[in-house]
Amino acid sequence: MAYTEEELKKELETKEYEYGFYTDIESDTFPVGLNEEIVIAISKKKEEPEWMTQWRLEAFKAWKQMEEPEWANVKYKKPDFQAISYYSAPNSKPKYNSLDEVDPELLDTFKRLGISLDEQKKLAGVAVDIVMDSVSVATTFKKTLAEKGIIFCSISEAIKEHPELVKKYIGTVVPQKDNFYAALNSAVFSDGSFCYIPKGVRCPMELSTYFRINQAGTGQFERTLVIADEGSYVSYLEGCTAPSRDENQLHAAVVELIALDDAEIKYSTVQNWFPGDKEGKGGVFNFVTKRGICHKNSKISWTQVETGSAVTWKYPSCILKGDNSIGEFYSIAVTNNYQQADTGTKMIHLGKNTRSTIISKGISAGKSQNSYRGLVQVNSRAENARNFSQCDSLLMGNECGAHTFPYIEVKNKTAQIEHEATTSKIGEDQIFYCNQRGIDTEKAIALIVNGFSKEVLNKLPMEFAVEAQKLLEISLEGSVG
Amino acid sequence: MLKISNLHAGIEDNEILKGIDLEVKAGEVHAIMGPNGSGKSTLASVIAGKEEYEITAGSVVLEGEDLEDASPEERAHKGIFLSFQYPVEIPGVSVTNFMKTAINEGRKAKGLEDMPAKDMLKMIREKAELLEIDRKFLSRSLNEGFSGGEKKRNEIFQMAMLEPKLAILDETDSGLDIDALRIVANGVNKLKSKDNAVIVITHYQRLLDYIVPDFVHVLHQGKIVKSGTKELAHELEEKGYDWIKQETAV
Incomplete structure (x- = not known):
């Protein structure tokens, strides 16, 4: 054979991480370590009001008393929290009115990421609030949004411009003391996005944020707050890539969604943090707390495509507080080489006639471990709650693992809970079948994986679905054998 | 078109094909018959380039080119098509999407652009009609359910779409009722031309009433022990394979 499977594998393994590059932009970085002074300094640096500083300090006090959780099905060397710098911002400060004013090097980075703002602007009316190492450097489409009364800005800006909204909602879904990483985030969050959709407004475009870690050795602590007021609708997209790096990078974000009566929030994520090299060296630790609360007749839908990170710990959840509210979770989690993912969701049914749907697709390749962990909880007053869960696992090769940990707690006898699970393997027969039709092995795997993930990919907004399909292909390269 | 010379091949030290000689010219239909375990499906897999089979001696040459170093997909791009005895399921991938991918990968290998969607749709419509395939069928997941x-009808539909030079039909008649057999055979006959060739692998003479072969070969214990015209197929049907076994034992 001209091209044996072994050769193919080797060639693919030598491919560098596509987005593994580092942008040399002058940065303003804090000394390493964490204490009260650092927390206060972050708050001061961001010109925050006193209440915010106090809020951070409360979180920090709580965090000091907490222990890093160990229950997840992942193994890793715990980060040294005193060896991290908690603040890093690109120096090119003033905000830009046009792209011409932006640092060319930064623009080049965007280009390499395939997200040139020019293109983005033209693309189906997507407004992009780009978080480059913590500080927003570009915000577009603000005017159009402002006409509808929609606020879409960085959280720092929101704290200054809309303190009443931030104060009212921050920490209401994910309290400061919720968990170890949420507490840490609450104390030191550097920036993130804020979005408010007024009553009865349907956001006319997909809101999109690209996150990116860029400064060597800085943790990234993003804070996102999305509020959909009564009867409003918003579709929010979050996507990220990160540069290649030897040491582990910690990412501990908090996302809070609030869907007031009759509102709908659709939150989609494509996550592609650096997963480490093929020996499992380096890579991002992604310990994220994402949670939404649904008031009466409202709906929150989480869709995620997780392909990156060395270690992922993430459970986008819905608290179905209001009667007739709906929670959805659609997930594709891909692990390759030495990646580990422990991801899933929690659906907490509190209101009457609440419904939830969970579709989880786990794909494991290489020596990776992929776990689904999901909780469906029906409280005593949640009459007629409904849940449907489906967890499918796809294995490639003989050295990876797929695990499912479903938790079901039902305290109301009118509840109806369904759980389905399957495990399958990509067979040599499937690959040969594709080969025989002229489709090479790499393309064949992409085809099979995309087929397996179709139900979730279909939930993504069009332009994101295309990107997600490409990501699936990239992250499974070299997994044949 | 295809020239197989003294082909020895097997799997993990177990030699299954023990010296096959076969020449197929453009425009010809060859039938390969033989009892279970005689090596018919192995021959099909070796021609298609399935990697678990190892060629220990001899050669497979397509249009003057030795295929030894060609991967299965390269062979497909050169015009070899195998209709599988047991087509595999690919959940979530529609027949249409699968065909679109296969055709465009083939075009890419030839340095051509993707086929325009309009042409693709037209082709799908024509070929589906040829095989009396309901359009709804084309949006279903490949072979699932x-x-x-x-x-089998879907295999021949794919053959129609890919327009191969050499089509190998491995037990395409198994599991077909008489109506489906007629439709499949009709499809194959309509696709036949002076420029392509077909190898039909079958147990039974039945299919050969519909797809009439120019030559019939009997495979037994990894060798072609008898070759003839379509009369040979009738003779086999009458006398059974024991006749061949006895004859070769002598």
Whole structure:
């Protein structure tokens, strides 16, 4: 054979991480370590009001008393929290009115990421609030949004411009003391996005944020707050890539969604943090707390495509507080080489006639471990709650693992809970079948994986679905054998 | 078109094909018959380039080019098509999407652009009609939940779409009722031309009433022990394979 499977594998393994590059932009970085002074300094640096500083300090006090959780099905060397710098911002400060004013090097980075703002602007009316190492450097489409009364800005800006909204909602879904990483985030969050959709407004475009870690050795602590007021609708997209790096990078974000009566929030994520090299060296630790609360007749839908990170710990959840509210979770989690993912969701049914749907697709390749962990909880007053869960696992090769940990707690006898699970393997027969039709092995795997993930990919907004399909292909390269 | 010389091949030290000689010219239909375990499907897999089979001696040459170093997909790009005895399921991938991918990968290998969607749709419509395939069928997941007959019809549909030079039909008649057999055979006959060739692998003479072969070969214990015209197939049907076994034992 001209091209044996072994050769193919080797060639693919030598491919560098596509987005593994580092942008040399002058940065303003804090000394390493964490204490009260650092927390206060972050708050001061961001010109925050006193209440915010106090809020951070409360979180920090709580965090000091907490222990890093160990229950997840992942193994890793715990980060040294005193060896991290908690603040890093690109120096090119003033905000830009046009792209011409932006640092060319930064623009080049965007280009390499395939997200040139020019293109983005033209693309189906997507407004992009780009978080480059913590500080927003570009915000577009603000005017159009402002006409509808929609606020879409960085959280720092929101704290200054809309303190009443931030104060009212921050920490209401994910309290400061919720968990170890949420507490840490609450104390030191550097920036993130804020979005408010007024009553009865349907956001006319997909809101999109690209996150990116860029400064060597800085943790990234993003804070996102999305509020959909009564009867409003918003579709929010979050996507990220990160540069290649030897040491582990910690990412501990908090996302809070609030869907007031009759509102709908659709939150989609494509996550592609650096997963480490093929020996499992380096890579991002992604310990994220994402949670939404649904008031009466409202709906929150989480869709995620997780392909990156060395270690992922993430459970986008819905608290179905209001009667007739709906929670959805659609997930594709891909692990390759030495990646580990422990991801899933929690659906907490509190209101009457609440419904939830969970579709989880786990794909494991290489020596990776992929776990689904999901909780469906029906409280005593949640009459007629409904849940449907489906967890499918796809294995490639003989050295990876797929695990499912479903938790079901039902305290109301009118509840109806369904759980389905399957495990399958990509067979040599499937690959040969594709080969025989002229489709090479790499393309064949992409085809099979995309087929397996179709139900979730279909939930993504069009332009994101295309990107997600490409990501699936990239992250499974070299997994044949 | 295809020239197989003294082909020895097997799997993990177990030699299954023990010296096959076969020449197929453009425009010809060859039938390969033989009892279970005689090596018919192995021969099909070796021609298609399945990697678990090792060629220990001899050669497979397509249009003057030795295929030894060609991967299965390269062979497909050169015009070899195998209709599988047991087509595999690919959940979530529609027949249309699968065909679109296969055709465009083939075009890419030839340095051509993707086929325009309009042309693709037109082709799909024509070929589906040829095989009396319901359009709804084309949006279903590949082979998932297909009946035996649907799977085989889908194989021939793919053959029609890919327009191969050499098509190998491995037990395409198994699992087909008489109506499906007629439709499949009709499809194959319509696709036949002076520029392509077909190898039909079958147990039974039945299919050969519909797809009439120019030559019939009997495979037994990894060798072609008898070759002839379509009369040979009738003779086999009458006398059974024991006749061949006895004859070769002598």
